[in-house]
Amino acid sequence: MDKFNLSRRESLGLAAFATGMAAVPGVASARSKKPAVDFVTDIDFKDPKWTRDTYARIDGDIDPTKEKCGWIKGKAMGVRPNEKIRTLFGVEGFSFVRMKKLEDGSYRRMLREIVFYTDLETGEVMDKWHNPYTDETVKVVPIANDPFNFTISEYAPEGPSYGGLNTDLREREPFLQDWEYGPNGTMILNTGIDLMYPNALQPSQWPRESAGAMNRVSEHFIYVVEKADVENPELTHIPHIGSWSRITPWLPWMLMGQAEGHISYFTHFQTIPEGVAGLPAHLVKAARDMDEKWLSAPTEDYGPSLSSLEVYAREQTPAPVPEGWEPPKAPPAPAGFPPRKD
Structure with a gap:
């Protein structure tokens, strides 16, 4: 497991990233092959087509005969008033993505993902x-x-509908992202979304599972890539590391x-060019x-696409409510400090 432990500096891609990614298995061979699809490589942060093609090459492999494997690892913390933040459990998982190019030049991104919660000690x-x-x-x-x-x-995505629960969708506008140049020949992409939408687990039916009538979620990503990879016309997938x-x-x-209170996730992620063979064995077994x-990406487009809460509502049943049960309470606010005497 040591080979999967990235330091903070490495996870942000600020230490010899160009040298490290050049050694990733599969990158050199990918550069030697003629790509099966055409895409824009001239960097232009204000060009929606460059943004589309570059993001698709990061999120997946735009060669439809290939799939991209991504791995993620981190921790989940509990946040309540009047006490320090508490690390609760580890978070580790992976996804497989396949891209299908559409007639208008867009890409249909098809993904399966599984993320496990892990023991902090073992x-x-x-x-x-x-x-x-x-x-x-x-x-x-x-x-x-x-x-x-x-x-x-x-065009900018409207945002996930979560099975129709999220109706706060964006208006159609050019797809532009928050890019900047980093040190050592890198480029950095920041993406994120902030949502508030009806909870699939309503308190009346799911009193122990539901955190309330509405879900408030904030999700943000940082991707670090090599500028040379972005500009490479033979590279259909851009290797990257980052944080979620x-x-x-x-x-x-x-x-x-x-x-x-609430949960706060903090993780790092990266491309796994070897696919299943490059993933930790205990994750592969659990999956x-x-x-x-x-252990593979979808080969066809199907749906619906649901978040984990919507999946939970479909696959789980409400927990029994013990007599006299009530949600746990946060500690009381500490007593105020006495006024200073100057």
Whole structure:
């Protein structure tokens, strides 16, 4: 597992990134082959078609005969008033993406992803977890989205609909992203989305799982790539490393109800050019034990594309409510400090 432990500096791509990515297996061979599709390589931050093609090459491999494997690892923390932030469990998983080019030049991105929650001490995948806020042991439910598809075009995406629950969709506008040049021949992309939409787990039906009638979510990514890779007309996938953060309500399987507080994810991610062979063995086993399908990308477009909460609502059942149960309470506010005497 040591080969998957990136330092903070490495995860931000600020230390000899160009040298490191040149040594990634598969990159050199990819550069020696003529690509199966055409794409824009002349860097222009104000060109929606360059943005479309570059983001598609990062998010997947625009050669439809190939699939891209991505790996993610980090931690999830509990945040409540009047106490320090508490690291609760590890987060580790992977995804497989396939790209299909459409007639108008857009790309249909087809993805399967699975993310497990892991023990902080051993790193092993958990099926049960002791909740320190409620002092009870709960069943752990991984993130398992099949599929999560969307179209990458020269127009900005409307944002996920989450099965029709999110109606706050963006107006059609050119697809431009927040790019900047970094040190050592790198480029840095910042993306993110902030949402508030109706919860698929309404408190009336899911009193222990639901954090409330609405979901407030903030999700942000940082990608670091080589400028030379972006400009390379033979490279259909752009290798990258980066970070993902997410602020989200308590996870439903924690059985926190409408307790004050939320979960904060902080992770790093990267391309795994070797695919399944390059993933940690314990993750591959855990995914295979669920279904072999998690070890490859979809070959066809299908749906609906749902978030983990919508999947939870479809696949799980509400937990029993013990007599007299109420959501755990955060500690009281500390007493105020006495006024200073000058």
